[in-house]
Amino acid sequence: MTSHVETLVRTRGSSRVRRARGQWAAWAFLAPVIIYLVAFYAYPLYRNLDLSLRHYTVRSFVQGDAPFSGVDNYKTVFSDPTFGPALLHTMVFTLVSIAFQFAIGLALAVFFTSHFKLSATLRALFLVPWLLPLIVSASTWSWMLNSDSGIVNYALSIFGVDQINWLTSPDWALTSVIIANIWIGIPFNLVILYSGLQGIPNDIYEAAALDGATGWQRFWRVTFPLLRPVSLITLLLGLVYTLKVFDLIWIMTKGGPTDASTTLATWSYRLSFGNLLPEFGPGAAVGNLLIIIALFFGLLYIRRQRRD
């Protein structure tokens, strides 16, 4: 009896010791990544916040003695004539891109769920646009959309459409970068929605078929509702990813002509790096606004994912 209690106490004690030792080991394994996150995520973000709250010139940027200026940079940004258009373009770019990426991605995912010859290979090939470096896609689209010699205008001319100045006309620049961005985003939507579709049990479709549902009804009454959680996650993640698109727009149009395709991301870059006289303060301020918007949807995504 006593020995029994003794063993019990002993094992408990040693397991507590082991647990404590496990905690130490765990933190030893985590230490590098935690130090890394502080030094190379938190610190740059802090520097960025600091930049946005001070009045910087090129000299004080190097020397680091810029005077504190409170929210002046934010005021400057809000009253800048570019602010309204940049915000609007960011919204249009993001929402239109996502709407098309999602719709096309979903249609393709449904199409690929039936196993036909080559379906796996073709589905893999659809990933290519997503894997290419953005500079490759952006420069290819730039040449395809070239006003005089681009293949797109040539194809349209066959149908009697007049030459469109895709990248150089203020009316079309935003549309052009949206088209290219939709092309890049389709694979991501396709892959995630396809994996979501795989999760829907087959017997539900069989039951629906027995009840005489047509293919169209099956999609709207069975597939679509059951895919809702995955759809929501895809859309939110797409939102976060699309908000931060910078490379594509910068390479294709530099945000121009005259702000016609400027978004918050390209504007922030232009303020800090695009001019001869850099405006680091306002540039950082725009960047921080973008972070707030991205985090808003990011948190929605995480909440959503936790709930599932």
Add this chain to the structure above:
Amino acid sequence: MTKPLKTTIGVILTAIMLFPVYWMVNVSFTKDTDMRADPPHLFPFNGTLEGYRAVLDQQLPYLGTSLLIGAGTVVLTLLLSAPAGFALAKLRPRGTGALNFVLLIAQMIPGIIMAMGFYAIYLRAGVLNTVPGLILADSTIAVPFGVLIFTAFMSGIPDELINAASIDGASKFRTFRSVILPVSRNAIVTVSLFAFLWAWSDFVFATTLDGGGDYQPITLGIYHYIGNNNQQWNAIMATAVIASIPATLLLIVAQRYVAAGVTAGAVKD
């Protein structure tokens, strides 16, 4: 719809989707004099290798730098994320949830904002325009993703395996190195592939942190080509074709890892 019909439609859809890729290849073989031909040459018959010759002459250093940066980013990402994944999956210290949350948030911060912060830090630290500086910055794209992938994968390793090792007297580090890592091959491959691809494709960090460097990656090589008002589109597209090789190889060699990586980043199984 019959199956052969579906295959036909599938092939047509894929062809439409991949047309820009075909066009890139086609233009890379087109002669300068045919570049603005009307109608455009749809096939690279009696094409030229001028573009590729230009790549060999001018772009090799850029390609070499990109390879180096990609490899460096892979090593750094694995060193940081594999141990962290093990701790989060199997040792689960207090604060695991909070750290996972931070990692998810970290992935959502726009690169351009990180770049601005890095620029301010690097300028004063004197690592602007250096390869190690760029590797470090590029790794921020991959490390949070890497930790999440390793955590997800290592959670699936049976506890018995770890307990057996600890009964045999192996330390946690020994267990990690000799038991966990060898069975985590798939996760290592997935993380390495993505880390390499993202570093190889990075433009934001390259242009902000290495714009004046002696050793610049291929993304800047292409960007300078376009920026110089260069009308040699066959050379630009030839460089683009070469820059696409890693992505293509990846898809051929490791397609299932790619699809797994895309999905794992977004949806929990």
